[in-house]
Amino acid sequence: MSENHYTFRIQRNRKAADGRIDSRWVEYPVSATPTTTVLTLLEEIKGEQDGSLTFRQSCRSAICGSCAMKIGGRTRLACKTHVESVAHNGVVEIAPQANQPVLKDLAIDIGPFFTRIHAIRPYLEDGPDTDLVLEQSAYDQVNHVTQCILCGSCYSDCVMAEVSQEFIGPAALAKAFRFVSDPREGQKERRLEQLSHPHMMWTCARCAMCVESCPKDVKPMEAIVKLRTRGIAKGLKDGPGPKHALAFHHDIQKAGSLNEFTLMMRTVGILGTLEELGTAFHLMKKGKVPSPLPHKSKGLEELAKIYEILEEHPLDVETKAKEVVPE
Numbered sequence: 563m564s565e566n567h568y569t570f571r572i573q574r575n576r577k578a579a580d581g582r583i584d585s586r587w588v589e590y591p592v593s594a595t596p597t598t599t600v601l602t603l604l605e606e607i608k609g610e611q612d613g614s615l616t617f618r619q620s621c622r623s624a625i626c627g628s629c630a631m632k633i634g635g636r637t638r639l640a641c642k643t644h645v646e647s648v649a650h651n652g653v654v655e656i657a658p659q660a661n662q663p664v665l666k667d668l669a670i671d672i673g674p675f676f677t678r679i680h681a682i683r684p685y686l687e688d689g690p691d692t693d694l695v696l697e698q699s700a701y702d703q704v705n706h707v708t709q710c711i712l713c714g715s716c717y718s719d720c721v722m723a724e725v726s727q728e729f730i731g732p733a734a735l736a737k738a739f740r741f742v743s744d745p746r747e748g749q750k751e752r753r754l755e756q757l758s759h760p761h762m763m764w765t766c767a768r769c770a771m772c773v774e775s776c777p778k779d780v781k782p783m784e785a786i787v788k789l790r791t792r793g794i795a796k797g798l799k800d801g802p803g804p805k806h807a808l809a810f811h812h813d814i815q816k817a818g819s820l821n822e823f824t825l826m827m828r829t830v831g832i833l834g835t836l837e838e839l840g841t842a843f844h845l846m847k848k849g850k851v852p853s854p855l856p857h858k859s860k861g862l863e864e865l866a867k868i869y870e871i872l873e874e875h876p877l878d879v880e881t882k883a884k885e886v887v888p889e
């Protein structure tokens with residue numbers, strides 16, 4: 563296969579004496595076949611052009627997760643990414659993972675990410691919810707979520723992590739789902755109750771960036787949605803998150819569309835709505851004024867049929883392999 567010329571535009575980061583990170587972009591020319599991995603070319607640059615370039619790698623097989631970095635604007639494993647797939651006009655832009663402290667160049671401090679993983683207690687606990695019968699379907703679901711290699715890609719691309727450093731993040735929540743789903747776990751209800759606290763499962767904005775960036779197809783967002791469903795099924799309906807979801811559900815079932823005029827009130831109550839009046843006025847100034855009059859969508863009969871079917875055959879919110887295992 564013939565070789566192409568690429569320019570690697572790499573963000574070089576260095577900690578200054580006052581603790582701030584000094585960033586600059588440096589370009590390195592490389593030649594490679596289209597299927598050469600980005601990691602191979604980073605090693606070539608380090609070996610032949612600039613030995614001070616710092617990045618992490620270990621297994622070279624998409625297993626250890628250490629080479630996750632921003633490549634072409636999205637977090638990917640360098641050892642799994644072919645150079646041609648991320649080159650724009652021959653330029654490959656590389657930066658460290660986002661939402662995590664940078665140590666040097668492309669190496670980040672993965673410590674805070676693992677603190678989040680430890681916060682959900684990633685081990686089976688004794689307790690009253692233990693079921694000693696382990697069916698194949700339960701195993702499949704648990705097995706699927708444990709494909710996570712803790713590379714941090716989902717956290718790096720998560721828009722809510724960008725907004726709030728307190729958010730526990732998609733990887734920790736996917737791991738929490740693994741324990742809530744395991745029949746052997748004894749503290750399922752206690753876990754769900756803790757996952758209902760602020761900055762946990764209800765903080766996710768369902769942007770699906772974690773689904774897109776996960777190199778192992780773990781689909782953290784789907785796990786988060788299932789955790790929420792289980793929480794509501796167990797009666798954990800307090801707080802803006804579940805109230806918002808239930809208000810959505812009510813409107814769609816009854817009218818086929820949202821009543822945005824009252825949605826805020828039903829989500830955060832009167833006080834919360836008053837606090838958001840500034841935002842409401844801002845939206846009104848931009849012409850985004852929801853109608854106060856409830857209206858029904860066309861095709862409500864179809865919707866009623868869907869609800870009827872779902873009520874006759876409710877989704878099993880407990881362990882069920884085919885809900886999450888890809889076809």
Ligand code: FES
Pocket residue numbers: 618619620621622623624625626627628629630639640641642
């Ligand atoms: S080097 Fe291990 S995942 Fe890339």
